Amino acid sequence: MAEVKIEGVQKKFGSVLALDAINLTIHNNEFVVLVGPSGSGKSTLLRIIAGLERETSGTVTINGESMAEVAPKHRDVAMVFQSHALYPHMNVYDNLAFNQRIRGVARKQVDDKVREVAERLEITDLLKRRPRQMSGGQRQRVAIGRALVRDPQIFLFDEPLSNLDAELRVRLRTEIKRLHRELQRTSIYVTHDQVEAMTLADRVVVLRDGQIEQIDEPDALYQRPANTFVAGFIGSPAMNLIAAEAEKNLLRVGSQILPIEFDHNGAVTLGIRPEDFLLEGPDAAGTIDAQVTLIEPMGADTLIFCVIDGEHEVSIRLPRHIRVRDGENLKLKPRQNSLHLFDPESGHRLN
Amino acid sequence: MRGARVNLYSGLKYGALIIWAVFVVAPFLWALSTSFKSDNGVTGGATYIPFLEYEPTLDGWAALFRDTSSGGISMQGPYLASLIVSLVSSGIALALGTLAAYGLSRFTFRAGPLSNSDITFFFISQRIMPPAILAIPYFLLLQFTGLLDTHIGLILVYVAMLLPIVVWVMVDFFNTVPTELDEAAMIDGCNPIQAFYRIILPNCGPGLVVAGLLCIIFSWSEFFFALTLSFAKVQMLPPTIVILNSNKVPWWSLSASALASVVPLVIVAFFLERYLSRGNLAGTIRE
Numbered sequence: 001m002a003e004v005k006i007e008g009v010q011k012k013f014g015s016v017l018a019l020d021a022i023n024l025t026i027h028n029n030e031f032v033v034l035v036g037p038s039g040s041g042k043s044t045l046l047r048i049i050a051g052l053e054r055e056t057s058g059t060v061t062i063n064g065e066s067m068a069e070v071a072p073k074h075r076d077v078a079m080v081f082q083s084h085a086l087y088p089h090m091n092v093y094d095n096l097a098f099n100q101r102i103r104g105v106a107r108k109q110v111d112d113k114v115r116e117v118a119e120r121l122e123i124t125d126l127l128k129r130r131p132r133q134m135s136g137g138q139r140q141r142v143a144i145g146r147a148l149v150r151d152p153q154i155f156l157f158d159e160p161l162s163n164l165d166a167e168l169r170v171r172l173r174t175e176i177k178r179l180h181r182e183l184q185r186t187s188i189y190v191t192h193d194q195v196e197a198m199t200l201a202d203r204v205v206v207l208r209d210g211q212i213e214q215i216d217e218p219d220a221l222y223q224r225p226a227n228t229f230v231a232g233f234i235g236s237p238a239m240n241l242i243a244a245e246a247e248k249n250l251l252r253v254g255s256q257i258l259p260i261e262f263d264h265n266g267a268v269t270l271g272i273r274p275e276d277f278l279l280e281g282p283d284a285a286g287t288i289d290a291q292v293t294l295i296e297p298m299g300a301d302t303l304i305f306c307v308i309d310g311e312h313e314v315s316i317r318l319p320r321h322i323r324v325r326d327g328e329n330l331k332l333k334p335r336q337n338s339l340h341l342f343d344p345e346s347g348h349r350l351n
Numbered sequence: 352m353r354g355a356r357v358n359l360y361s362g363l364k365y366g367a368l369i370i371w372a373v374f375v376v377a378p379f380l381w382a383l384s385t386s387f388k389s390d391n392g393v394t395g396g397a398t399y400i401p402f403l404e405y406e407p408t409l410d411g412w413a414a415l416f417r418d419t420s421s422g423g424i425s426m427q428g429p430y431l432a433s434l435i436v437s438l439v440s441s442g443i444a445l446a447l448g449t450l451a452a453y454g455l456s457r458f459t460f461r462a463g464p465l466s467n468s469d470i471t472f473f474f475i476s477q478r479i480m481p482p483a484i485l486a487i488p489y490f491l492l493l494q495f496t497g498l499l500d501t502h503i504g505l506i507l508v509y510v511a512m513l514l515p516i517v518v519w520v521m522v523d524f525f526n527t528v529p530t531e532l533d534e535a536a537m538i539d540g541c542n543p544i545q546a547f548y549r550i551i552l553p554n555c556g557p558g559l560v561v562a563g564l565l566c567i568i569f570s571w572s573e574f575f576f577a578l579t580l581s582f583a584k585v586q587m588l589p590p591t592i593v594i595l596n597s598n599k600v601p602w603w604s605l606s607a608s609a610l611a612s613v614v615p616l617v618i619v620a621f622f623l624e625r626y627l628s629r630g631n632l633a634g635t636i637r638e
Contacts, residue, residue: 050534050538051538052534052537052538071537071542072534072537072538073537073538073539073540073541073542077538078538079534079535079538081531081534081535082531083529083531085529085531085532085534085535086535087532087535087536087550087554088532088554089553089554098536098539098549099539099540102539102540102541102545102549103540146535146539150539
């Protein structure tokens with residue numbers, strides 16, 4: 001049971017503003033992912049919640065209790081670090097047991113807890129090993145175990161999977177999600193990987209330059225990004241962002257014209273996700289012409305790079321059974337209701 | 352052709368090493384040989400091999416344990432004094448120095464334009480200064496506090512001398528330990544002191560060994576303060592040996608006492624060498 005409330009939190013390192021007036025409420029048992037490019041302040045925010053960093057101004061409350069004067073060890077949070085941060089001079093058993101021992105828990109109870117967690121994470125046969133005798137994946141598993149033994153109110157993850165290879169990353173990601181579903185604990189997870197953010201989160205918080213760009217559920221974030229930054233950051237390959245001119249219900253892209261269901265006049269940034277293009281026959285209406293410049297088969301689908309009017313680069317994702325040739329001219333039609341329109345100045349969403 | 356080149360190279364290499372080894376070991380062998388000689392054996396021309404060239408005697412060694420009144424030099428007192436002073440001062444310097452070094456490694460201190468690295472350099476700069484500058488102030492200070500010619504007085508001076516070494520070595524070591532370990536410990540339930548003793552210090556064993564070794568070497572062989580700040584009640588080993596040089600030099604006892612004074616360092620080096628050569632210095636933390 002834990003609700004974390006962050007109100008007006010600002011953090012300065014010297015004269016550098018790392019976080020600027022952050023307001024965020026994390027509900028009980030919610031899995032919230034903080035995502036953003038490096039330097040966005042996401043790790044700083046997590047460390048402030050952990051108590052490892054002190055906010056310059058603003059308040060952090062957990063269950064209505066101000067954390068201003070509360071040391072990390074009294075916050076009832078457990079943290080998994082990017083570098084695993086296992087104690088090198090202890091074996092796995094002692095690493096898992098350390099936090100219980102230092103809190104004076106009875107030996108028998110500690111032993112039960114450690115063995116239970118080891119079993120859950122399938123690391124029982126590693127209990128006697130030292131951290132340096134294990135692989136990266138095993139270490140990170142133990143680091144997660146160390147947090148689990150605590151049975152804390154809040155789990156904090158600071159890019160826990162970034163140092164692992166791709167296959168392991170996917171495996172542990174699934175495991176973290178399963179653990180959260182079983183344990184039902186408030187979890188805050190920092191990553192720069194938007195796939196991790198989308199797959200794990202109940203809600204995603206997108207940060208840039210110390211400010212929150214958008215807070216939303218993964219689906220909503222994907223379907224209605226609030227601005228061009230979020231649009232470009234979430235989704236892979238990234239959403240195509242094309243400079244265009246709106247005139248009533250028409251959109252001018254270079255020399256070509258697309259009908260839109262939105263009344264607007266003036267310059268806009270048009271956003272279309274690569275999978276939202278449909279390939280049309282030669283005499284279809286409401287299409288734009290694009291020339292294929294590069295084809296990347298990806299298995300399930302094919303990624304095709306094109307240029308519109310020789311200047312606007314777009315990427316298109318088509319099912320693998322649709323074959324195109326290099327240099328071919330395609331007639332593309334955006335899927336209905338799939339156009340995102342942004343203000344070219346502020347980047348804010350218009351439609 | 353290539354093989355010959357390699358042979359020449361390693362021949363030269365080992366030749367140089369043998370010359371160096373002889374250069375280092377020869378004085379000790381000479382002292383060893385001399386320590387078993389009698390008066391005549393020393394003054395009667397250069398001889399090296401016992402039983403063949405001269406008749407060995409234990410007189411030189413026996414004199415170490417005899418009172419001065421019966422012609423001996425009574426080494427036990429100075430030996431014990433040196434042992435006490437160097438061990439205690441090394442211990443205190445390690446205890447205080449690691450704390451100071453941890454502070455300098457983990458927390459930011461500011462005094463106007465000065466910050467951590469300046470403080471660290473300030474520590475090291477103590478060692479740049481020749482000790483002669485400090486002899487008179489130390490003398491007056493100890494005299495004023497009544498600590499002149501006492502173990503405690505010398506220990507205090509030695510701690511001041513050793514602290515910079517410990518701080519200097521340990522700051523570097525603590526800097527190689529990732530701060531995530533401190534943070535993990537603090538989230539796990541430690542206060543900063545517990546994080547230091549239970550997590551960080553145990554991972555700096557090699558650093559402690561190096562710092563401790565330097566402390567013992569420096570304090571054991573320290574001569575200048577031992578000579579100026581102690582004289583009657585407390586006599587330290589290095590001055591005692593050197594003073595043997597005064598009127599008629601008893602070369603045999605001088606050799607014996609010099610060899611005896613090296614023994615503790617040889618023992619320490621013997622054990623620590625194993626520890627250090629296990630590769631413990633590298634890769635303790637970084638994996």
